[in-house]
Amino acid sequence: MKIKxxxxxxxxxxxxxxxxxxxCKMARKLKGKNIRTRSSCLIDDQYLxxxxxxxxxxxxxxxxxxxxxxxxxxxxxxxxxxxxxxFEMRYGTYAFIENREPLMLYGNNTVEDMxxxxxxxxxxxxxxxxxxxxxxxxxxxxDFTLTPLPADHAQGEMCFIYVIQKHGKTLLYGNDSGYFAExxxxxxxxxxxxxxxxxxxQGPGDEQLGPNEYAHGHMGFxxxxxxKDRLIDRGAADENTKFVITHFSxxxxxxxxxxxxLANPQGFITAYDGMExxx
Ligand SMILES: [Zn+2]
Ligand SMILES: [Zn+2]
Ligand SMILES: [Zn+2]
Numbered sequence: 256m257k258i259k260x261x262x263x264x265x266x267x268x269x270x271x272x273x274x275x276x277x278x279c280k281m282a283r284k285l286k287g288k289n290i291r292t293r294s295s296c297l298i299d300d301q302y303l304x305x306x307x308x309x310x311x312x313x314x315x316x317x318x319x320x321x322x323x324x325x326x327x328x329x330x331x332x333x334x335x336x337x338x339x340x341x342f343e344m345r346y347g348t349y350a351f352i353e354n355r356e357p358l359m360l361y362g363n364n365t366v367e368d369m370x371x372x373x374x375x376x377x378x379x380x381x382x383x384x385x386x387x388x389x390x391x392x393x394x395x396x397x398d399f400t401l402t403p404l405p406a407d408h409a410q411g412e413m414c415f416i417y418v419i420q421k422h423g424k425t426l427l428y429g430n431d432s433g434y435f436a437e438x439x440x441x442x443x444x445x446x447x448x449x450x451x452x453x454x455x456x457q458g459p460g461d462e463q464l465g466p467n468e469y470a471h472g473h474m475g476f477x478x479x480x481x482x483k484d485r486l487i488d489r490g491a492a493d494e495n496t497k498f499v500i501t502h503f504s505x506x507x508x509x510x511x512x513x514x515x516x517l518a519n520p521q522g523f524i525t526a527y528d529g530m531e532x533x534x
Contacts (some may be wrong), residue, residue: 256424257299258450260530264291264474265456265504266335268309269364278505288511289525293335294502296428296452302399303327304417304428306360308338317529322352326396329362330406330431331392332369333415337362338356346382357384361394362402365412390415391442398422404439407471418446424534430502434469434478442501444489448496449534451486452526453479455500458507459517474506476500480521497534501526 269291270279282289293307297319306327314321317356324445329337333355344350345358359382360370370385388394390413393402400420408414416439417428425448429435432454435443457475464470470478479500486492500514500523514525524532 256419256421256426256450256534258426258452258532258534259297259317260499260501260526260528260532261295261297261303261317262292262307263311263501263503263526263528263530264293265502266293266336267505268293269503269504269505271472274505276505276512277533278508281510282505290528292528294430295336296421299421300370301325303337304419305330305336306338306341307335310338311341322350324358325356326359326361328401328417328419329360329366330416330426330428331363331408331412332365333409333431336431337366337369339370342370342383342427343374343377343379346378346380350382355382357381359396359532360385361388361396361414363387363403363413387534388415402442404442405434405436406430406439407434408432418443424449426450426534427450428452429482431456433471433474434482443486444491446491448486450497450499450532451483451492452499452501453482454502455479456502456504456507458503458509458514460507473502473504474518476521476523479523483522497524497532498522499524499526499532 270282279322292309295305307397309343333376367387388403390405402418406414406416419426454474456473461475518525
């Protein structure tokens with residue numbers, strides 16, 4: 256699998272649109288890997304995890320051919336992960352597509368309700384089709400197996416992390432989420448991961464937590480370490496597993512280079528917009 260990180264920021268982007276904090280000012284000045292758009296990943300050129308409002312921009316930035324996009328695996332309904340209005344631009348004369356197969360969306364019931372309400376009264380002519388998926392069930396999608404598991408993220412919504420498998424390779428798309436609930440751990444520990452992508456929204460902000468305390472809602476770097484250690488201790492990961500942190504917030508304050516200095520010695524790759532990894 257080829258994984259490209261199209262965006263690596265939390266909801267507000269970094270620099271955040273209306274923000275004048277020091278971390279945003281510094282990102283605007285330094286640019287490069289410090290400019291972070293809202294998070295998503297492209298897998299094997301044709302499968303997206305999440306559809307943030309920056310997806311239109313991502314297509315231009317990375318010269319991507321989204322007419323060939325087959326599926327979008329949506330983690331949850333927050334605006335930085337699911338910005339459905341642009342799906343209207345795939346039907347009729349908005350889009351001329353060689354192979355007019357529907358674009359398949361997969362997600363929870365909250366995302367489904369949002370999709371249905373945005374397109375109430377609009378006939379998308381089956382150019383985009385929503386498929387609801389349930390936690391702990393596995394779905395065959397082309398060459399992939401997709402398994403949603405409950406995240407620790409939002410009240411009132413069954414937010415997902417995803418286990419994504421293809422041709423003997425296994426990746427965990429673990430954001431947005433705090434430290435996983437035990438029922439999610441029970442499922443995770445049955446796999447052997449080649450790549451683990453974790454939520455680092457809190458940056459180093461969870462350092463003060465004790466050894467048995469965990470960040471909830473979103474992880475920070477010290478909770479990322481606890482997740483990594485547990486996966487390795489239980490045999491679900493080893494020295495060949497790649498660990499990537501992403502979904503950074505300006506509240507985490509560290510510039511990309513500073514984050515690498517913190518993360519590299521602990522065996523983490525610090526994601527940046529446009530980064531590619533192959534497993
Ligand atoms: Zn988010
Ligand atoms: Zn800021
Ligand atoms: Zn969220």
